[in-house]
Structure formats: C-alpha cells, structure tokens
Amino acid sequence: MSVVVVTDSTASLDPEVAARRGVTVVPLQVIVDDDALVEGEPGATPGAVAQALRDKRSVSTSRPTPETFAATYARLAEEGATAVLSIHLSSDVSGTFESAQVAARRTDIPVTCVDTRQVGVATGYAALSAQDVIDGGGSVEEATAAAHRRAAEAVTYLYVDTLEYLRRGGRIGSAAALLGGALAVKPLLGIEEGVVATLEKVRTSARAIARLEALAAEAAGERAVEVTIAHLDSPDRAAEMADRVREELAEQLADREVRFTELGAVLGAHVGPGMLAICVAPLLTD
Incomplete structure (x- = not known):
C-alpha cells in the first residue's frame, strides 16, 4: 500500500522538509482587501501580511475548498497513492478539516482525516510523526494513532502584542480582548482543547517572553523534545x-536544534506583528 500524508499550510512545514519527506501541503488563502491570495504567493507572505495589518487594511483568511482537497486526493491517486492520511489544524478554529472530510467522501481511494486539535507547528509535528510511521512500514491506523498522540502531547504557548487581531477573526472572545487593552497588559495564550485560550497576563513584553520560556521548560520536563520558535516580524x-x-x-534537546521560523501568512493574519510562539513536542516513545 502506498500511503501519502497530506497537511495544510498552517502546519508551518519548511517546503524543503515537506518535499523531502513526501508530505503534500494544501495551502489556505489570505484575503487582503478584495484580493484572495494563496498562502506563500506574493502579497500573501508573512511580511506582506504584517505590513497590511499595520496599514489597517482588511485582512482575513479562507480555508481550502472541498474541491481543492478532492483535486489533491485525485492527483495523488493518479500518481500511485492507494490511501491518504490528511492531517489538519483544529476544526474549532478553521473549516479546513471539514473541507477535507467532505472531499474524502468524494475520493475513490481511502482518505483518513485527522483533526489534531492544534494550531500551527504542532500540526506539522503530527504530520511528520505520521510520515515516520509510514516510512517504517506501518499501517494507516498506526500512523493515525501517532499523529493523534504527537498532537496531544505537544504544547504551544504564544505572546501577542494585542488580542485585537484574534478578536477580529473570532478566534478569541471579545471580552478578553477588551479586558487586555483596558489593563494595558501583555497576554500569554495557549492552545487548549482545540481553541486559543488566554493563560496569563503580565505587565511587560520582557516578562511575557520570560514567562513563555519558563512554561516551555515546564512542559518539556525531563523528556526528549523537539522545539520550534515562531514569530511574525x-x-x-x-x-x-x-x-x-x-x-x-540542552539535555532534553540532545543534538536536535531549536527550529526557528517565521509564522505563515494565514496564522499571522490572526495574531499580528510582534507575535512570538514556542511549541514543545515530546518525541514519541514505544
């Protein structure tokens, strides 16, 4: 059986890594004013989105359509895939997973869809863990279980200069955004049960960043981990x-580097310039 792992562009996989590992990435869209742009195209890069937000232009995002996923699955089948494992960001913050499910029902080969209940890099770690299983000769069921487990064990913490962008996109309650602004505090956020949640509020950005680092160390504990730090501008x-x-x-990372990346345009549209995030993903053990 030839199984192909598919994910979406919010997983923040390096294109070279995705290509080398054989993971197919389906892009979301960024809509700036009235222009709908595929993530990664000119105008839909992290820098372009950050500038558009600063200029107070209208910036929103759009999920891939079921037709886009169906075409991707069909192409993979034509190229020899006999099954697809499609791994995506939380269904509570995007309709991407739903689009994948709809497309799966229209595809001639079996498609298993995974809702990671995560946002960003943690979804990418889940996809790569699934690919590890496939590369090792494992079944779709075993790869699915690995993706779910890696996503469940990963933690993501982020700092934003303001909750306003998340409020605009409906990704966090408006009351939390108003409260944060009123107190002039710096919010620390996390992904909890598939949604963006306010964890703590501190008075300065320096304290917020220090607290992010402390939370990451607590999350790692004594376990072997991979770590990615993401930012927007x-x-x-x-x-x-x-x-x-x-x-x-250093001990938990062993010889693994801390990955350092700029957040993609789609996620960047919802958090705004100045965002810092850290994802700690424990390695899977038998």
Whole structure:
C-alpha cells in the first residue's frame, strides 16, 4: 500500500522538509482587501501580511475548498497513492478539516482525516510523526494513532502584542480582548482543547517572553523534545529566545536544534506583528 500524508499550510512545514519527506501541503488563502491570495504567493507572505495589518487594511483568511482537497486526493491517486492520511489544524478554529472530510467522501481511494486539535507547528509535528510511521512500514491506523498522540502531547504557548487581531477573526472572545487593552497588559495564550485560550497576563513584553520560556521548560520536563520558535516580524526577539531555550533545554534537546521560523501568512493574519510562539513536542516513545 502506498500511503501519502497530506497537511495544510498552517502546519508551518519548511517546503524543503515537506518535499523531502513526501508530505503534500494544501495551502489556505489570505484575503487582503478584495484580493484572495494563496498562502506563500506574493502579497500573501508573512511580511506582506504584517505590513497590511499595520496599514489597517482588511485582512482575513479562507480555508481550502472541498474541491481543492478532492483535486489533491485525485492527483495523488493518479500518481500511485492507494490511501491518504490528511492531517489538519483544529476544526474549532478553521473549516479546513471539514473541507477535507467532505472531499474524502468524494475520493475513490481511502482518505483518513485527522483533526489534531492544534494550531500551527504542532500540526506539522503530527504530520511528520505520521510520515515516520509510514516510512517504517506501518499501517494507516498506526500512523493515525501517532499523529493523534504527537498532537496531544505537544504544547504551544504564544505572546501577542494585542488580542485585537484574534478578536477580529473570532478566534478569541471579545471580552478578553477588551479586558487586555483596558489593563494595558501583555497576554500569554495557549492552545487548549482545540481553541486559543488566554493563560496569563503580565505587565511587560520582557516578562511575557520570560514567562513563555519558563512554561516551555515546564512542559518539556525531563523528556526528549523537539522545539520550534515562531514569530511574525520579530526575528531579533525570536532569535534571542531560541538561544536561551537552546541553553535551558540542552539535555532534553540532545543534538536536535531549536527550529526557528517565521509564522505563515494565514496564522499571522490572526495574531499580528510582534507575535512570538514556542511549541514543545515530546518525541514519541514505544
């Protein structure tokens, strides 16, 4: 059986890594004013989205349609795939998983859809863990279980300069956004039960970043982990955080590097410039 792992662009997989591992990535769209752009195209890059937000232009996002997924699955079947494992971000924050499910029912080969209940890099880790199982000769069922487990064990914490962008996109309650602004505090967020939740509020960005690092260390514990730090238009702060985390978690990381990446345009549209996030993903053990 030839099984292909599919994910979406919010998984933040490096294109070279995805290509080398054989993971197919279906892009979401960014809508700037009235222009619908495929993530990664000119105008739908992280930098372009950050600037559009600063300029107070209308920025929104759109899931892939069922037709897009159906065409992807059909193409993979034509190329020799006998089954597909489609792994996506939380269905509570995007309709992407629903589109994949609809398309799966229209496809001639078996398609298993996984709702990771995660957002961002953690979804990418789940997809790569599934690919590890497939590469090792495992079944679709075993790869599905690995994806669910990796996603469930990963934790993501993020700092945003303001909750306003999340409020606009409906990804967090408006009351939380108003409260954060009124108190002039810096919110720390996490992914809990598939949604973005407010964890803590601190007074300064420096304290917020220090707290992110402390939470990441707590999440890692003594386990072997992989770590990714993501940012939107804040490379210097992210690089400094990566250096500190690399030192703090040297034993848990062993010879694995702290991955450092700019958040994709779609997720960036919902968090705004200045965002920092850290994902800690324990390695799967038997």
